[in-house]
Amino acid sequence: METFLIIIVALLALIALAQAMRVFELSGQLKGDDNSEDVTDKDNRNQGLLLLGALIFLMGGFLWTILEWSDVFLPKSASEHGVEIDNLWAISMGLIIVVFLITQPLLFGFGYRFRGSKTRKAAYMEHNNRLEFLWTIVPAVVLAGLIIYGLTTWSDIMNPSQEEEPMVVEIYAKQFGWTVRYAGTDNTLGYAHVRMSEGVNALGVDVNDANSFDDIIVNELHLPVGKPVELKFRSQDVIHSAYLPHFRVQMNCVPGTKTQFRFTPTVTTAEMRQDPEVIEKVKGINELRMEKGEDPWEFDYILLCNKICGSAHYNMQMKVVVETQEEYEKWLSEQKTFADNL
Amino acid sequence: MSTHEAHAHEEHHHHEQSFIEKYVFSMDHKMIAKQFLITGMIMGIIGVAMSLIFRLQLAWPDKEWPIFESLLGKWGADGVMDPNIYLALVTIHGTIMVFFVLTAGLSGTFSNLLIPLQIGARDMASGFINMLSYWFFFASSVVMVISLFVESGPAASGWTVYPPLSALPQAMPGSGMGMTLWLVSMSLFIVSSLLGALNYIVTVLNLRTKGMSMTRLPLTIWAFFVTAILGVLSFPVLFSAALLLIFDRSMGTSFYLSDIMVAGELLTNQGGSPVLYQHLFWFLGHPEVYIILLPALGITSEVISTNARKPIFGYRAMVGSILAIAFLSFIVWGHHMFVTGMNPFLGSVFTFTTLLIAIPSAVKAFNYITTLWKGNLRLTPAMLFSIGLVSTFITGGLTGLILGDSALDINVHDTYFVVAHFHIVMGLSAIFGLFAGVYHWFPKLFGRRMNKGLGYIHFWVTFVSAYGVFFPMHFLGMAGLPRRYYTNTAFPMFDDLADINVLISVFAIVGGIAQVVFIFNFFYSALRGKVSSKNPWKSNTLEWTTPVEHMHGNWPGEIPEVHRWAYDYSKPGMEDDFVPQTVPLRPDEMETGH
Structure with missing residues (x-):
């Protein structure tokens, strides 16, 4: 019975919500605001600002979590090869943090900077070989380094020195x-x-x-x-x-x-x-x-x-x-x- | 088109369709797209609700939740969750989200809707096979939902269902009837997926309208096309994996089983290898990641370009990177198996191929960002979700450099670091792509507009809570916390993670509630939303040349001819800031883009 009542109440609430939406939309139309679904310059400005806010949230959140939670990480490695892993980890992590800190501001920054307006027109650029070459080659070179470093570490761990016979x-x-x-x-x-x-x-x-x-x-x-x-x-x-x-x-x-x-x-x-x-x-x-x-x-x-x-x-x-x-x-x-x- | 065809088409148009023909056993790709979308949404609600239930358990493990008893019955007696049902919830959550929502719901919806409309075809190559594809998916969903209600509980060995755990009912209750139904459901799903994919491939290759060369295809179509190829090549392998598992479970074979004693009973199975299953599973499993991701990236390309009023930057590089990612996705599966004890040399090979994927991915990310540069961004909800996708694609993709590195994977394999990584790069990106697609093509799906204000609310709450849920999980993983733990309280060393878990769950609940806004907006707008104009986004692609009211055959007259690529936005010397693909080149105009 209780469940039944909850369902009835939920349904009524839904209908009420739909009617409220309807009233809201009709009143918009009466006011002559017939483009209610089209994105206006005002929307672009507000959403652009929110994109900036998103950037602040991301960067701030990133900093806050690192400062606040740095003590939850595992302590220093207690094994020989673990030190190697931790070094590789530090370098990889450093690298991806740098990329994160460059690309996210670009993405959200552009979202804000180039927010639309009726009076502007976008630039027409379909490609640029030099730029695209750049961001193919640079990641390729960086990755080559990361791959070589990673594989060396992996092979050191998996093929350890045979000098001392291990305890089984x-x-x-x-x-x-x-x-x-x-x-x-x-x-x-x-x-x-x-x-x-x-x-x-x-x-x-x-x-x-x-x-x-x-x-x-x-x-x-x-x-x-x-x-x-x-x-x-x-x-x-x-x-x-x-x-x-x-x-x-x-x-x-x-x-x-x-x-x-x-x-x-x-x-x-x-x-x-x-x-x-x-x-x-x-x-x-x-x-x-x-x-x-x-x-x-x-x-x-x-x-x-x-x-x-x-x-x-x-x-x-x-x-x-x-x-x-x-x-x-x-x-x-x-x-x-x-x-x-x- | 010949007059004969036009005539035949006229006649067809006069034929009144019954309710069942039109809405149930429809062979029209647009109706099938809606069927996929709505079924996917219902499965999505189930999948997300499950995650909220287990988030309650993870954040407040000592608390009793009466809601557990109401929802889980005997598995949540007195408000205490049973560990077995916890494992079942994470298993079914994963299965539903990966396959039913982000494969069928995403690719099924938009491949169906957009392939014929954007290439200029009257329908899919085979409407009948397309209908079968949906109904196999429907049957598969029904079986999966039924499996939630069996006595011994649903499948619970993780969405990857590794044997022997999944093969032995003695090992856990979830490996009984629930697992059988899981396998039946997935087999039906694979049939659905294959029928759909074959249709997509054939349609793209054969039914493009005049002038629609492969290099004039919108990136959405490229993405759907390559996705379909991935599906055709990889899903059969999952099918074989599932089939052998069915044999092991019910016919006493030993493909995956060897030398096992479980619950005090010595099994006779000999000679099999559980690792074989993992190879077969991940041979699908990794391409599957891109089966999910590529359509979302395709949608994003289209939405970003249209709303930036700017051509997508580096069209050819975008196509090239889709192909490169697709190719590489077939030779990286072993990075899921670095710690299975397989030959370390194989680990090296898979590390190498895996890290290579970063190159085409970087190209894609930079091209998206450059497309925004100097654009005239129309920040619709769809556009915001696309920007959100690029953000999560970068954030989640970057940690792939850690997990793909076999040496680093040793210590974070199967921890929350992995959960964070794949939820951000695949889960969030794909779901953002799905939302972007729904907001953008809603006028094409239902002839009406979605409410913009609710769309904005939906995006912002979803975006903030999505990062709020998954970003902190990196820290849990770096603290060494394994995934799939029913509670962390058995280890004092994880006690200081309790606060982080509470924070994650709070964000999860907020994010879950935000989806109610979307669902309300979706159904309200489908029924009562403002009627859309023919080309509401001033877009170039062909789907916006069809009438708002759906009709069988898509175009009332002849199929329009295509004269240019899809991305002539803000082209200098043109009156408007868009030039539809159907507009012939001016005598003095140079064709760009291909």
């Missing part, structure tokens, strides 16, 4: 959680396949493979600082994406396939917590949390799922700890091996 760690994804498997002292992961997954052996590790005995399966990712690590990804069910934003690392976990990503963490969790930028960010967040009556938060690295994977996708996360070699070894020695657990 498996990241196993399933709805909706992460598991970590360390390769143990032999730095070789035992063979594993989803078809061997059974009971406590959720990861499907081969019990007959000698390489598996020293594997260590845990629910937290600990990494020693300054040591290259090769993450190998598996998924049990659907596609997940292992995203470690602080390290500028992301790789999909694809069922039926193995993927990997190699990187070197450079900043321990403890060091990151001392970073002035991070201290500031944590302080801000904790003020907000206090207002809502939530526990204070301490900075931690995190691994989160970044490929839609189902209902709890929004909460598929795992803590990541970067620590010194000694701390790492101590932590690892406290964990049980695969053989211990069997």
Whole structure:
């Protein structure tokens, strides 16, 4: 009944609005304002001014957001290659901001400057080879630079130096959680396949493979600082994406396939917590949390799922700890091996 | 035209059409255009309303909204949104906006309306196929809407419906019946799209009036023509992707599935690859971006030139850049897959080709800006939307330089930075193009004028709220916030983004309300608006030489002959500031533009 009444009221309001429009238009016609739908010089002036206003809104909004929200960005990169990415990012971002700041004022400025009037006539220019050549070649040259820089960075990240053998760690994804498997002292992961997954052996590790005995399966990712690590990804069910934003690392976990990503963490969790930028960010967040009556938060690295994977996708996360070699070894020695657990 | 044809046409004109022939199973391209537009608008209302619902959830995740229960039923019990329906809402929002509004609603409306009228043809090459195209679209829309009401909920694996998630009902409720209907609906949609596109191509190639050479075509037609080619080449690939997914879902095949254990059950599928689906999907998916964008750019070219009272600057470069963008759009799909683990060398290739698109795009943007320079701008609502389009095309296009760069994509892939990018460059630009088209060609569609004042209000509120919604999303992405998260509260590191999310939602609601102004203006003006004159914008193109009252066959007498390009605005030595294409060249006049 209530819904019915709402619909009736909405319909009546619509009819009233239409009638009001009609009255408005008729009165316009009576006043002899018969060109009510044509754009007048006055319209052009008003809309031209509004275009200037739009420019101010865009430029002002751009400045305001940058000043106001600069503290929400991710902190400095905590990995070796991440620094390269951040440099490339800074240059690309700088470039597009410059283009943005040139083209938008031109667009809206022209919109205002050349607003129409009955007494003016537009210039007749259909093309200009020199100009068009200019704005084909200049973007082409700039892009060539950007492409070369980008591809060099990409190739550095994807083909890292082979000098130091990386520590191998498996990241196993399933709805909706992460598991970590360390390769143990032999730095070789035992063979594993989803078809061997059974009971406590959720990861499907081969019990007959000698390489598996020293594997260590845990629910937290600990990494020693300054040591290259090769993450190998598996998924049990659907596609997940292992995203470690602080390290500028992301790789999909694809069922039926193995993927990997190699990187070197450079900043321990403890060091990151001392970073002035991070201290500031944590302080801000904790003020907000206090207002809502939530526990204070301490900075931690995190691994989160970044490929839609189902209902709890929004909460598929795992803590990541970067620590010194000694701390790492101590932590690892406290964990049980695969053989211990069997 | 021969006398025989004219005679036949006369006879046809005398034949009284029944209501059903005229309004329902119409074979007249102008009526079909209206059908596409209105169906697209209805789907648009659904799509936008969904986004407002999930914006409420994102901005105020702890709040209970009784409206959730009224609209979502069991999925919003006690005003708390279920995570599954959140994913369904973003999925269907994306599907509807990309395909039903910005593909069928935009291209379907204006290709149908303008191709015959602007090239000087009596109708499409095949009126019957054109009618089928609409009715397949209608059926597809009906199935998509029905899928919203099934027990297990609509499809929810994102608008890209990546398997295995979309293939396994055990993985999420949305992958059950809802997903089946999604696939049925999309298959019908693809049929509609192919029938339409074939018709457009054939019509443009064969039915141009005398004198209408390809280089005299208005840029709208170039854009629709190239769009149709893109559609014909890419939609079948989506169809094959959907078909294999249907096989995997219901016939036990393993195209996309391998070694999976889901909900405690070990599946027998072996040897398939989920990444194969992504290749097939994005082989359509990326051209699709331009299937959406090119018609909007074509409309903008026409609207800007007409209202600047100036030829479009660099006609040939504009055509060239449409062709270049179309070609490149086929070899860049892998930039959606940089982090799937595909060979890094492929990543390099796709980075290279992707960044190349910036060159023709830059040419287009600068040519638009130069067209405004020294113009005599008539700032109609259509013109404002076109200027808005150029603005969003630049802003959104620029961040493409970041996302197309594989190294940079690693850290912002699938974050809100991507959401910001594609909504601005594709969503906003295309919807602005759609609005510009509706305001500009409304007199041609309905023989009446839209209310100017309401048009201005609509534009300004839409423009401000559009930037207000999507610009801040760049910041969310740079904070590392993934897209498709039902709430961000599970991560304290995102707590400081709450205010930004509230701001975005407020702008979204304001922008949503502004669309009511448009819808009111649209229907009011269609029924009661001021009757238009024949050529209200003093435009050069052929559609404005047809009578205001629609008639089958478009021109009462012979189809006019074309003598010049479409952009002779403010040509020196001419009396008026426009010279219709039908005006013969003066003996002393040089033909310009081609």
